[in-house]
Amino acid sequence: MTTIYNFSAGPAVLPKEVLQQAAAEMLDWHGSGMSVMEMSHRGPEFMSILAAAQSDLRELLAVPDNYKILFLQGGGLGENAIVPMNLMGRKPQPATADFVHTGSWTGKSIMEAKKYGNVNIAASGEASGYTTVPPRDSWKLTHGAAYVHLCTNETIDGIEYQFAPDVAAETGDAPIVADMSSHILSRVIDVSKYGVIFGGAQKNIGPAGLTIVIVREDLLGHALPICPSAFDWKIVADNDSMYNTPPTYAIYIAGLVFQWLKQQGGVAAMEQKNIAKSSLLYEYLDSTDFYENRVEKASRSRMNVPFYLKDESLNTAFLAEAKANGLLQLRGHKSVGGMRASIYNAMPMAGVQTLVSFMQEFARKHT
Numbered sequence: 001m002t003t004i005y006n007f008s009a010g011p012a013v014l015p016k017e018v019l020q021q022a023a024a025e026m027l028d029w030h031g032s033g034m035s036v037m038e039m040s041h042r043g044p045e046f047m048s049i050l051a052a053a054q055s056d057l058r059e060l061l062a063v064p065d066n067y068k069i070l071f072l073q074g075g076g077l078g079e080n081a082i083v084p085m086n087l088m089g090r091k092p093q094p095a096t097a098d099f100v101h102t103g104s105w106t107g108k109s110i111m112e113a114k115k116y117g118n119v120n121i122a123a124s125g126e127a128s129g130y131t132t133v134p135p136r137d138s139w140k141l142t143h144g145a146a147y148v149h150l151c152t153n154e155t156i157d158g159i160e161y162q163f164a165p166d167v168a169a170e171t172g173d174a175p176i177v178a179d180m181s182s183h184i185l186s187r188v189i190d191v192s193k194y195g196v197i198f199g200g201a202q203k204n205i206g207p208a209g210l211t212i213v214i215v216r217e218d219l220l221g222h223a224l225p226i227c228p229s230a231f232d233w234k235i236v237a238d239n240d241s242m243y244n245t246p247p248t249y250a251i252y253i254a255g256l257v258f259q260w261l262k263q264q265g266g267v268a269a270m271e272q273k274n275i276a277k278s279s280l281l282y283e284y285l286d287s288t289d290f291y292e293n294r295v296e297k298a299s300r301s302r303m304n305v306p307f308y309l310k311d312e313s314l315n316t317a318f319l320a321e322a323k324a325n326g327l328l329q330l331r332g333h334k335s336v337g338g339m340r341a342s343i344y345n346a347m348p349m350a351g352v353q354t355l356v357s358f359m360q361e362f363a364r365k366h367t
Helices: 016-024 044-061 075-090 104-113 233-238 247-264 266-287 312-324 349-365
Strands: 067-072 096-101 120-125 147-151 176-179 198-201 211-216 304-309 340-343
Touching: 016 233, 016 247, 044 067, 044 247, 044 266, 067 147, 067 233, 075 104, 075 147, 096 104, 096 312, 104 120, 104 147, 104 176, 120 198, 211 233, 211 349, 233 266, 247 266, 266 349, 304 312, 312 340
Parallel strands: 096 120, 096 147, 147 176, 176 198
Antiparallel strands: 067 211, 198 211, 304 340
16 A cells, blocks of 8 residues: 655644554543543543643743743634734834734734734845745834744745844844744744744644644733633633633644654754755755745745746646655645645655655656
């Protein structure tokens, strides 16, 4: 039977070991006689799952003690509205938030933030077709901004920040808010450089339905009056993510993924694997005239690799033959076209090697 490799951008591939463990525990979690899906979210069984997930995530990312880890619903897109509702209130109204516009997801964030305050586009990659992160010295930041928003990995456009910027000199006390939905836990980060880190779980952590927010404690308690209680970070933090019924099964799967990551050697070890996987694919793309990647090399994502066939009339054949060879979900996002290989933590090196071999053979046949 052909081995299947799923290159979906999200919901995305999960570690096989995690799925096998979840299957084994589906009807009876640890002798409780219950599936995790059936448990009371306030019962001792689920409370132990929640505590372990929080502890393991804090360990994996070396989250400082003065940060809260919140488990919420809403996804990355929902959090784009929840962020300004929680942070615009830090400053006299109407407050301003700065954005570095690097692609599709930043654009969605900007649209949401405009509903709750003023937006300043501090820098934009539009002129380059969103193929690069604007140089730090080109950013025109606002002194007294409520926050500075970055999408540190653009899932659709395939752009990733390779640096953690410092904005304090120009903004005063504006915290950096980083949407890390599609590369969180894929590389070592210094959490202390950010005021807020958030991400939808369905790309690199677990199933859809869970959103993780890591927020510095001094940023709690500034929600606008219109912010729903269930999305007020201070209320959620004060109730240890149990103010309302959390996405229990998604938290359980995320917890299994955190355990799996620790077994792999942690985030530092995973980063080396991700460097090797992405380098293999980019090196092939750069070596051939049959395909192309349009992102500036210094801004290329390790997680989401968009590419194009020079002869786009072959797109349909490429996708059909890829599927026949067990390579799934390679179609690029409808807004940009082409192809995209999402090679998250759970994608093994063998999957990338198989993809490159297929691409080489397809190019040979159609040249």
